[in-house]
Amino acid sequence: xxxxxxxxxxxxxxxxxxxxxxxxxxxxxxxxxxxxxxxxxxxxxxxxxxxxxxxxxxxxxxxxxxxxxxxxxxxxxxxxxxxxxxxxxxxxxxxxxxxxxxxxxxxxxxxxxxxxxxxxxxxxxxxxxxxxxxxxxxxxxxxxxxxxxxxxxxxxxxxxxxxxxxxxxxxxxxxxxxxxxxxxxxxxxxxxxxxxxxxxxxxxxxxxxxxxxxxxxxxxxxxxxxxxxxxxxxxxxxxxxxxxxxxxxxxxxxxxxxxxxxxxxxxxxxxxxxxxxxxxxxxxxxxxxxxxxxxxxxxxxxxxxxxxxxxxxxxxxxxxxxxxxxxxxxxxxxxxxxxxxxxxxxxxxxxxxxxxxxxxxxxxxxxxxxxxxxxxxxxxxxxxxxxxxxxxxxxxxxxxxxxxxxxx
Numbered sequence: 001x002x003x004x005x006x007x008x009x010x011x012x013x014x015x016x017x018x019x020x021x022x023x024x025x026x027x028x029x030x031x032x033x034x035x036x037x038x039x040x041x042x043x044x045x046x047x048x049x050x051x052x053x054x055x056x057x058x059x060x061x062x063x064x065x066x067x068x069x070x071x072x073x074x075x076x077x078x079x080x081x082x083x084x085x086x087x088x089x090x091x092x093x094x095x096x097x098x099x100x101x102x103x104x105x106x107x108x109x110x111x112x113x114x115x116x117x118x119x120x121x122x123x124x125x126x127x128x129x130x131x132x133x134x135x136x137x138x139x140x141x142x143x144x145x146x147x148x149x150x151x152x153x154x155x156x157x158x159x160x161x162x163x164x165x166x167x168x169x170x171x172x173x174x175x176x177x178x179x180x181x182x183x184x185x186x187x188x189x190x191x192x193x194x195x196x197x198x199x200x201x202x203x204x205x206x207x208x209x210x211x212x213x214x215x216x217x218x219x220x221x222x223x224x225x226x227x228x229x230x231x232x233x234x235x236x237x238x239x240x241x242x243x244x245x246x247x248x249x250x251x252x253x254x255x256x257x258x259x260x261x262x263x264x265x266x267x268x269x270x271x272x273x274x275x276x277x278x279x280x281x282x283x284x285x286x287x288x289x290x291x292x293x294x295x296x297x298x299x300x301x302x303x304x305x306x307x308x309x310x311x312x313x314x315x316x317x318x319x320x321x322x323x324x325x326x327x328x329x330x331x332x333x334x335x336x337x338x339x340x341x342x343x344x345x346x347x348x349x350x351x352x353x354x355x356x357x358x359x360x361x362x363x364x365x366x367x368x369x370x371x372x373x374x375x376x377x378x379x380x381x382x383x384x385x386x387x388x389x390x391x392x393x394x395x396x397x398x399x400x401x402x403x404x405x406x407x408x
Contacts, residue, residue, distance in 0.1 A: 008098070012106045015083060020076025020110075027068040032057055043140065052140055059133040062126040069114050069121075070294050071324060077107045077301035078320055085306040100302060100368040107298040115294050122287040123259040131250040138247050161239065163211075165197075174198060178213060180237065191219040192237065200236075211237040254283035254339070274341070281345035282338035286331055289349045293327070296360045300324075303363035303375040316376060327356050 039053045081103075084090040093103065154164045166177025180192040194216030199209055213235045220228040250256050257265070257280065266280035300323070304316030330352050338345040363375035 008093070008103075009106045012080065012103065013110075015080035016076045016107055016110060018076075019079040020072045023075045024068050024072030027071055028061070028064050031064040031068070032061070035060060052136060056133055056136050059129040059136065062121050062129045066118055066121045066126060066290070067328070069118055070290075070297060071321070073111060073114055073294060074297045074301050074320055074324060075317070076110075077298050078305035078317060080107075081302050081305040082307070082316070090306065100364075104298050104302065107301070111294055111298055115291055118291050118294065122291060123262075127256045127258050128250070131256045134252075134256075135247050163239075178211075178216070180211075182237070189221040191221070192235070193217050194235070209239050211239055213237060254279045257283070259284075278341045278345060279339045282335045282349070285338070285345050285349040286335040289331060289353050290328070293353065293356070296357055297324075299364040300360045303360065303367050306367055306374070308374050309372075319376065327352070 036053065036057060039056055043050065043053050081090065084093070151165055151168050154162050156162055160183045162181045164179045165175050168175055175197045176195065178192075178194045178197045180190075182190045182192065184190060192213065194213035196214040198212050200212055214233065216232055216235060218228075218230040218232065218235070220230070251261070254262070262280050262284040266277055266284055268277070300320060304320045307313050307316065331349060334343070334348040334352060335345075337343045338348040366375045
């Protein structure tokens with residue numbers, strides 16, 4: 001099926017795609033797991049259903065993917081070229097006349113596809129998903145998601161009822177050990193206890209639910225010396241739901257705006273809100289520069305993935321992650337100061353990009369066009385010497401400890 005694709009391109013594609021998908025999966029999983037623990041605690045405190053955790057995590061996936069995609073692309077290409085270099089296959093390919101530009105054809109095709117996917121993520125999918133996350137969080141706090149009554153605690157409902165449930169089973173559908181204290185319209189107080197119960201929706205009023213109780217007792221305080229005591233096998237207790245304010249419209253923050261909205265607000269000269277324009281321009285330039293930065297990843301991967309001759313140092317892998325993460329943090333800081341109006345948004349975001357691009361261009365030029373050149377050769381040599389000194393120090397300390405033990 002793919003016979004029309006040169007074998008070298010198929011080979012490089014296999015070398016790149018496997019570690020790239022692996023890094024992407026690991027990075028996204030770590031981010032999701034970290035957030036999942038926080039969301040589980042948050043939902044438990046708010047008393048909400050466990051299913052909302054997975055809904056909230058799903059809305060965060062676009063944001064995590066926009067961070068994991070560049071990192072996966074970088075490390076996928078870097079590990080592929082590192083394998084070619086350490087196995088001497090790169091020397092053979094270069095000897096038969098294949099330039100780095102030719103070898104980077106497939107990585108740049110992959111980069112173009114991922115850049116298009118990242119554009120869709122950061123300019124369209126991510127803003128809407130972020131708004132959905134904020135909406136779910138608001139509804140969970142307010143109770144609009146049907147947050148469950150906390151087991152073992154008294155909960156006040158509509159300022160006229162106190163409810164306590166001893167045990168909840170079947171994901172909240174089956175309740176046991178129920179006690180309620182209700183004030184009716186006549187000023188009388190009813191104390192209700194029941195063995196079991198369950199919540200039922202009503203078709204008449206969406207603001208009212210029914211708590212159906214089974215096998216219980218009602219004690220009515222009539223104001224006299226004796227109270228009325230009634231037993232029942234089934235009793236329906238209407239509960240008025242609290243009024244929940246409607247969630248705000250999308251657009252409370254610039255990160256919730258999609259591309260057309262950012263362009264309209266950021267470059268609307270008739271708008272008198274300068275702060276809004278600066279924030280919109282800063283958000284637009286931040287998203288754009290994060291996407292364009294991916295075009296530099298193949299060059300950075302080659303520059304840091306090829307170790308010096310007769311060296312198997314992994315310093316380039318570590319340094320590549322540090323550079324990308326540090327550059328992302330610089331962009332976030334530049335966006336913040338541009339949003340505050342302290343710096344021009346275009347200059348604040350694109351000046352670091354130009355400096356980063358110049359550094360990567362120089363590193364790639366050293367590897368690709370300087371005979372015997374290497375981007376971080378001096379740094380690898382220094383780290384190698386430091387590693388040997390540390391190894392000697394630890395070896396000497398072990399010998400000293402062994403001598404003391406033998407003397408003892």
